Amino acid sequence: MKLFDKLAGTTACAALMFSALPSFAEGELNILTWEGYADPSFIEPFEAATGCSVSATYVGSNDDFAPKLAAGGGVFDLVSPSIDSTAPLIAAGFVQPIDTARIDEWNSIYEKFRTSDGINQDGEVYGVPYAWGAIAFMYRADKFDTPPTTLDALWDPALEGRISLWDDKSALYVAARANGDMDIYNLTDEQIASAQEKLIAQRPLVRKYWSSAGELVDLYKSGEVWISNTWAGYQSALLAEEGIEVVEFIPEENAEGWMDSFMIVSGTPNEECAYQFLNMAVSEVGQCGVANVNGYSVANPEAARRCMSEEQFAALHQDDPEYLDSLLLWENLGDRLGDYTNAWNAVKAQ
Structure with missing residues (x-):
């Protein structure tokens, strides 16, 4: 888009x-x-x-x-x-x-x-x-001979230092789906802990957690990041204006709206x-x-x-x-909101 x-x-x-x-x-x-x-x-x-x-x-x-x-x-x-x-x-x-x-x-x-x-x-x-909109995923077209289709790419050791995720509790949603837990707004304590552990394991591969549209665009422009999640339609267009070709995709594990x-x-x-x-x-x-x-x-x-x-x-x-x-x-997390937020903050504290 x-x-x-x-x-x-x-x-x-x-x-x-x-x-x-x-x-x-x-x-x-x-x-x-x-x-x-x-x-x-x-x-x-x-x-x-x-x-x-x-x-x-x-x-x-x-x-x-x-x-x-x-x-x-x-x-x-x-x-x-x-x-x-x-x-x-x-x-x-x-x-x-x-x-x-x-x-x-x-x-x-x-x-x-x-x-x-x-x-x-x-x-x-x-x-x-x-x-x-969708929280889609995005990659630099010039860095992938084979286009990624699953969330596994975000845990690929070959991409160490080239991965980014949004600095938001929704990172738990991504990790849960990668674990096969698809009811992402009703995770059990054990499933939240498992998603947290998966994100902690990913941490050495992550170049930076992005916090704004402009920050992610700059990471792609500098070549520091090759794959990430994205606010669909926004950062990809800003990068296109800079002459950088990126591709948005919905992975096999689906995407949040x-x-x-x-x-x-x-x-x-x-x-x-x-x-x-x-x-x-x-x-x-x-x-x-x-x-x-x-x-x-x-x-x-x-x-x-x-x-x-x-x-x-x-x-x-x-x-x-x-x-x-x-x-x-996205659904109202109710009294579980704190559990998701705390788990994400614990990842960042590592």
């Missing part, structure tokens, strides 16, 4: 969409989010139309959200965690319920996402689904701007905005249809629900 050219009509679409907003809200939104989710290509028109200025702080892992909110003292207004990391934010009262009646295109979002346990609790909705939602931080003084932002995010402006910047699939297929070419719509699997169902879509 590749990034598509910037949507030519972004500004025009933004003007059309924002003309329907009820008021010039004014305010300052501080967002804790992922790279690309506050890109100037769609944030600047939003700011101009609404008077709501946007300041973004970027995370490299879902493990960053809860600690930063706990220490933030009301710094942030919106956050965008993935679906397996929302429960602690809800349980701690860090985020507040969403009034879905204030989200114009709520019913256009994929039902699978709207009804997810990760954003629904006790009859309340806590997140607005935004984007989704993720979905990110925007959530409102409890007690924000900028609630009106927050809702204006949420409406922008799931309109064609925000949906094609993130698709064009990050290469990700989006949560509102109706908005995507309005602003994407047929080629882009198909390439991002927006018309292919079977692809989404084929992925091991």
Whole structure:
């Protein structure tokens, strides 16, 4: 998958969409989010139309959200965690319920996402689904005579010093599948321990655990890394722009799927701007905005249809629900979240 050219009509679409907003809200939104989710290509028109200025702080892992909110003292207004990391934010009262009646295109979002346990609790909705994709795997085309097809490549001694994994608890998901444990969101204590041991055994082969899109791109550019997992569609496109050919693949052991939602931080003084932002995010402006910047699939297929070419719509699997169902879509880990996180931190501590 590749990034598509910037949507030519972004500004025009933004003007059309924002003309329907009820008021010039004014305010300052501080967002804790992922790279690309506050890109100037769609944030600047939003700011101009609404008077709501946007300041973004970027995370490299879902493990960053809860600690930063706990220490933030009301710094942030919106956050965008993935679906397996929302429960602690809800349980701690860090985020507040969403009034879905204030989200114009709520019913256009994929039902699978709207009804997810990760954003629904006790009859309340806590997140607005935004984007989704696969945690695929990627390799430098010029370094492999035989393309890798399984996770075994990530434990190949011949690739010592050329392997990278995302610095995230999802590394446990990878190791569990490599062990043959496919129910990766419901691992037993023994299976978590086995995945941890496998990652510890891999540790001498790993050049570096990557923590941001740019860091992984730099590792590939320098030739330090030849194979890794990746945020499908994003780093591969950035590398293509640098003239470096990489190939994304779904291994025989399958790949995880993720979905990110925007959530409102409890007690924000900028609630009106927050809702204006949420409406922008799931309109064609925000949906094609993130698709064009990050290469990700989006949560509102109706908005995507309005602003994407047929080629882009198909390439991002927006018309292919079977692809989404084929992925091991991240699940809310509940009270097991700490066990996974602790096991991953123990690997890094070796």
